Amino acid sequence: MAPIVNGRVIFNEIPREFPEPGRTLVYDTSEKLDPDTVLLDGGVLIKTLDLSIDPYMRSRMREPHVKSYLPAYELGKPIDGLGIGKVIRSDNPMYKRGDIVHGMIAYAHFSIYKGADRYPNLQLRILEGFPKLPWSTYLGVLGMPGQTAYYAWKEFSSAKKGERAFVSTGAGPVGSLVIQLAKRDGVMTIGSAGSAEKVQFMKEIGADVAFNYKTTNTLDVLQKEDGIDIYWDNVGGETLDSALEAAHFRGRFIECGMISGYNTGNKTPITNLMQVVSKSLTLYGFIVIHLAPKYEKEFYEVLPPLVASGEIKYREEITPGLENVGNVILSVQKGLNKAKAVVHVADD
Amino acid sequence: MAPIVNGRVIFNEIPREFPEPGRTLVYDTSEKLDPDTVLLDGGVLIKTLDLSIDPYMRSRMREPHVKSYLPAYELGKPIDGLGIGKVIRSDNPMYKRGDIVHGMIAYAHFSIYKGADRYPNLQLRILEGFPKLPWSTYLGVLGMPGQTAYYAWKEFSSAKKGERAFVSTGAGPVGSLVIQLAKRDGVMTIGSAGSAEKVQFMKEIGADVAFNYKTTNTLDVLQKEDGIDIYWDNVGGETLDSALEAAHFRGRFIECGMISGYNTGNKTPITNLMQVVSKSLTLYGFIVIHLAPKYEKEFYEVLPPLVASGEIKYREEITPGLENVGNVILSVQKGLNKAKAVVHVADD
Numbered sequence: 001m002a003p004i005v006n007g008r009v010i011f012n013e014i015p016r017e018f019p020e021p022g023r024t025l026v027y028d029t030s031e032k033l034d035p036d037t038v039l040l041d042g043g044v045l046i047k048t049l050d051l052s053i054d055p056y057m058r059s060r061m062r063e064p065h066v067k068s069y070l071p072a073y074e075l076g077k078p079i080d081g082l083g084i085g086k087v088i089r090s091d092n093p094m095y096k097r098g099d100i101v102h103g104m105i106a107y108a109h110f111s112i113y114k115g116a117d118r119y120p121n122l123q124l125r126i127l128e129g130f131p132k133l134p135w136s137t138y139l140g141v142l143g144m145p146g147q148t149a150y151y152a153w154k155e156f157s158s159a160k161k162g163e164r165a166f167v168s169t170g171a172g173p174v175g176s177l178v179i180q181l182a183k184r185d186g187v188m189t190i191g192s193a194g195s196a197e198k199v200q201f202m203k204e205i206g207a208d209v210a211f212n213y214k215t216t217n218t219l220d221v222l223q224k225e226d227g228i229d230i231y232w233d234n235v236g237g238e239t240l241d242s243a244l245e246a247a248h249f250r251g252r253f254i255e256c257g258m259i260s261g262y263n264t265g266n267k268t269p270i271t272n273l274m275q276v277v278s279k280s281l282t283l284y285g286f287i288v289i290h291l292a293p294k295y296e297k298e299f300y301e302v303l304p305p306l307v308a309s310g311e312i313k314y315r316e317e318i319t320p321g322l323e324n325v326g327n328v329i330l331s332v333q334k335g336l337n338k339a340k341a342v343v344h345v346a347d348d
Numbered sequence: 349m350a351p352i353v354n355g356r357v358i359f360n361e362i363p364r365e366f367p368e369p370g371r372t373l374v375y376d377t378s379e380k381l382d383p384d385t386v387l388l389d390g391g392v393l394i395k396t397l398d399l400s401i402d403p404y405m406r407s408r409m410r411e412p413h414v415k416s417y418l419p420a421y422e423l424g425k426p427i428d429g430l431g432i433g434k435v436i437r438s439d440n441p442m443y444k445r446g447d448i449v450h451g452m453i454a455y456a457h458f459s460i461y462k463g464a465d466r467y468p469n470l471q472l473r474i475l476e477g478f479p480k481l482p483w484s485t486y487l488g489v490l491g492m493p494g495q496t497a498y499y500a501w502k503e504f505s506s507a508k509k510g511e512r513a514f515v516s517t518g519a520g521p522v523g524s525l526v527i528q529l530a531k532r533d534g535v536m537t538i539g540s541a542g543s544a545e546k547v548q549f550m551k552e553i554g555a556d557v558a559f560n561y562k563t564t565n566t567l568d569v570l571q572k573e574d575g576i577d578i579y580w581d582n583v584g585g586e587t588l589d590s591a592l593e594a595a596h597f598r599g600r601f602i603e604c605g606m607i608s609g610y611n612t613g614n615k616t617p618i619t620n621l622m623q624v625v626s627k628s629l630t631l632y633g634f635i636v637i638h639l640a641p642k643y644e645k646e647f648y649e650v651l652p653p654l655v656a657s658g659e660i661k662y663r664e665e666i667t668p669g670l671e672n673v674g675n676v677i678l679s680v681q682k683g684l685n686k687a688k689a690v691v692h693v694a695d696d
Contacts, residue, residue, distance in 0.1 A: 059626065068626050069597070236622065249417070255624045266626075269617030274584065276603045276633035278407065278416050278614075283631040285624035 006033040008108035009325045011073040015061055018263045018333055021326030024061060025079065033110055035088050043112040044095045044124070046085035046105055049348065050318075052139035053328045053341040055234075057081055058262040069287045071118070078106040079325075082144050084127070084135045085111075086348060100127045102138050107325055109345065122289065130300070131308035140340035141307055141314035142300075144288060145173035148256060150299050151291035153181045156254045156284040157230050161186035165230035166222060166246075168239050170207060171198035173314065173340035174256060178232045179207050180312055190225055192218060192239070194335050201339075205313050213239065222246035235260045237268040244272035244281070253283040263333055315339035351380040356456035357673045359421040363409055366611045366681055369674030372409060373427065381458055383436050391460040392443045392472070394433035394453055397696065398666075400487035401676045401689040403582075405429055406610040417635045419466070426454040427673075430492050432475070432483045433459075434696060448475045450486050455673055457693065470637065478648070479656035488688035489655055489662035490648075492636060493521035496604060498647050499639035501529045504602045504632040505578050509534035513578035514570060514594075516587050518555060519546035521662065521688035522604060526580045527555050528660055538573055540566060540587070542683050549687075553661050561587065570594035583608045585616040592620035592629070601631040611681055663687035 012026040019025060035045060056070075060079070064072040073079050087099040092115065095101065103124035105111055113124055127138060140146065159165070165182045169175045170191025182189045183206045190209040191202040202210035211221050219242035222228055229251050231243040236258025243253065261268040275281060306312040317339045319328050324343060331337045360374040367373060383393060404418075408427070412420040421427050435447040440463065443449065451472035453459055461472055475486055488494060507513070513530045517523045518539025530537045531554045538557040539550035550558035559569050567590035570576055577599050579591040584606025591601065609616040623629060654660040665687045667676050672691060679685045 069628070236625075240621070258622050258625055261622055266622040267619040268621075269619050270621050271615040271617050273588070273616075273618050273621070274606050274609055274614035276631055277584075277606055279633065280417070280635050280638065281631075281633045283624055283629075285627065285629045287628050290628065 003032040003034040005029050006031045006108055006110050007322050008078040008106070009322065011061065011075055011077060011079050013075070014063060015263075019058065019061055019326070019329055021330055025326040025329065027323040027326065035110060038110075038112070040089060040091040040112060041114075042091045043114045044090045044092050045088040046101065046111050046113050046124075047088050048083055048085050048105060048107075048109055048111070048322070048345045049100075050084040050136050050139055051105075051107055051322075051325065051343045051345060052082040052143065053325065053332050053337075053343060054081065054144065055257055055259050055262065055332055057329060058333055078108045078111070080104050080106045082139055083107070084138060085124075095124070095126065100135065101125065102127050102143065107322070109322060130304045133304070133308060136316055136318060136342045136344070137307060137314065139342055140173045140316055141177060141312065142303055145340060146177050146303060146314075147292065147296070147299055148288040149174045149177035149181060150303065151288055151295040152254050152256060152284070152286055153178055153232075154295060155291055156252055156286070157182075157185075158252055159185040159187050159230060162188070163229040164188045164190065164225065164227065164248075165232065166190045166192070166228045166243055167207075167232040167234075168192050168213075169234040169259070169335075170210065171201045171315075171339070172234065175232065175234055176201070176205055176314065177312065180205050182230070187230070188225075190221065190228065192221075195338075197338060201315060218242040219245055230254070232256060233258065236270075237261060241270055241272045244270070244275040247275060247279055247281055249279050251279060251281045253281060255283055255285045259333070259335070316342055318342045318344050320344045351382040353377050354379045354381040354456055354458050355670050356426040356454070357670065359409065359423055359425060359427050361423070362411060363611075367406065367409055367674070367677055369678055373674035373677065375671040375674065383458060386458075386460070388437060388439040388460060389462075390439045391462045392438045392440050393436040394449065394459050394461050394472075395436050396431055396433050396453060396455075396457055396459070396670070396693045397448075398432040398484050398487060399453075399455055399670070399673065399691040399693060400430040400491065401673065401680050401685075401691060402429065402492070403605055403607050403610065403680055405677060406681055426456045426459070428452050428454045430487055431455070432486060433472075443472070443474065448483065449473065450475050450491065455670070457670060478652045481652070481656060484664055484666060484690045484692070485655060485662065487690055488521045488664055489525060489660065490651055493688060494525050494651060495640070495644070495647055496636040497522045497525035497529060498651065499636055499643040500602050500604060500632070500634055501526055501580075502643055503639055504600055504634070505530075505533075506600055507533040507535050507578060510536070511577040512536045512538065512573065512575065512596075513580065514538045514540070514576045514591055515555075515580040515582075516540050516561075517582040517607070517683075518550045518558065519663075519687070520582065523580065523582055524549070524553055524662065525660065528553050530578070535578070536573075538569065538576065540569075543686075545686060549663060566590040567593055578602070580604060581606065584618075585609060589618055589620045592618070592623040595623060595627055595629055597627050599627060599629045601629060603631050603633045607681070607683070664690055666690045666692050668692045
């Protein structure tokens with residue numbers, strides 16, 4: 001094969017607020033690569049099939065000296081994240097031509113995986129032995145978002161039958177699985193999201209109460225429903241303040257994310273934190289990869305059959321074209337995506 | 349004995365900000381009582397010896413419909429709280445004349461204890477079989493403050509040798525025991541308090557770093573000391589925000605109190621809560637009485653000998669006179685007390 005253009009999504013500038021397509025992230029076509037001859041040097045040549053677009057990616061668009069659980073994106077280089085790829089050539093005995101792999105890959109048509117040097121706990125996983133489902137599901141309900149919901153619900157909810165859980169972004173890939181897991185534990189669920197369509201989806205998956213936080217006051221709903229024992233937080237800010245106010249004694253707060261602050265400096269003031277003391281609340285922050293050793297095996301035994309049979313429902317919004325990564329990232333940060341966001345890059 | 353005046357501290361008005369002596373709480377001498385003949389009706393006549401003055405008392409000076417872990421004080425009636433008393437007469441077979449008891453009693457010279465109807469988990473405890481120590485210690489290092497420090501440190505700190513703990517109000521009855529327990533676990537400790545005298549006391553009990561938060565910036569100190577793994581929070585507000593900023597990955601926050609907000613509506617804004625997510629922090633709110641079943645026996649086996657031998661140090665500020673309860677309560681809310689605040693009412 002002759003050299004081909006290797007499109008890549010380059011981190012071009014640290015954003016102050018929302019990441020602007022074409023400025024924060026630039027789709028670059030200046031690199032050429034010959035898949036047949038490119039030097040692997042012990043690595044694996046991956047062809048990208050599908051890419052996950054997730055809220056946490058905003059946190060990597062920062063100054064490199066600011067520490068966090070994942071390194072900052074490097075200016076001038078392709079961003080990376082969770083994706084599905086196909087092995088084209090391999091110098092690594094763990095992978096062979098034709099393997100479908102899942103893990104942290106560069107947001108480019110082709111990339112060379114050098115082993116788990118950058119993400120020691122996240123080496124590429126070969127997808128085999130699972131029920132036949134679209135690869136994209138391994139970026140959503142059967143991937144990191146699904147694992148996040150499953151691991152942390154099991155680890156932190158201490159759910160008892162008859163308790164009441166509130167789930168923000170309840171129509172998203174994490175929240176929608178949380179609602180379904182909560183229902184399976186006999187927990188009454190209240191879900192919030194930002195559109196009528198998302199409210200409808202939350203009802204379809206079994207939320208007892210589903211509301212649009214843009215048109216209905218969150219605290220009013222929570223108080224009308226007699227408060228909550230568990231809060232799954234994806235948004236922080238005012239929603240978290242309302243949940244603190246409405247929490248029952250000994251409530252559990254699973255602090256998965258606070259997207260309301262991601263594009264405004266993460267400094268949203270919270271005024272009800274005294275409720276943590278007066279109501280004996282516990283707030284659990286966590287990173288999904290640290291819970292993996294305890295729950296990953298169980299997750300891959302339990303979830304794929306439930307998804308394949310339709311007992312666990314999920315939704316995806318698949319956008320074709322690597323060049324659209326910047327737009328989809330912005331859409332996810334603004335909550336304009338309708339479901340788990342995936343960019344489809346190639347069929348195989 | 350002829351009837352005598354039974355001085356009582358009456359809850360007179362719900363305060364908006366700080367509780368004003370003579371207005372919020374009024375020392376009342378209108379009741380007369382004959383200790384020899386007053387009707388017990390199954391109860392126990394208690395003569396008050398010492399009364400504890402604690403930060404949490406502010407939370408009981410509220411509208412009665414606002415729920416919390418302890419009931420609101422009743423307007424027009426004496427306040428109650430932790431005290432030491434002597435049994436004068438008893439209609440209850442559990443108590444006999446001369447017993448020294450510890451528990452929730454009315455802030456009055458004499459009161460009739462009717463059993464644990466109001467505080468089911470807090471029946472009066474007879475103080476016997478312990479090392480000979482002043483009764484006041486059972487209101488401080490060997491009472492609720494000491495239990496608070498001991499139980500919650502054991503339950504939530506997950507302390508590992510070489511870790512770093514920050515303790516706010518580190519010279520107070522809770523904080524000073526936390527510092528000493530942390531040191532015994534091999535933890536480096538940083539203590540903050542509001543006067544040079546308190547800083548000196550924190551150094552005497554072994555704090556590696558002790559500073560006056562009124563003259564030194566908390567965040568500067570925590571960052572200079574390379575951050576913290578454990579934060580014992582007694583104050584909330586800006587100090588909590590600094591601790592969130594300086595926390596290490598997987599830090600534990602023991603949320604014991606937030607006195608900085610008690611007299612301003614408990615609505616101090618916290619802006620660094622996103623750190624809970626990005627650093628996998630856990631915040632533990634708790635009520636000491638819920639940890640008692642697990643730790644009380646151990647506490648009374650371990651602590652009294654250490655206090656009696658001087659290995660565990662404590663300080664008290666004893667103010668004579670029931671009529672001074674209102675002043676001492678205000679002093680504690682303002683942090684003007686120098687050590688564990690006790691009002692001494694009678695010698696025996």
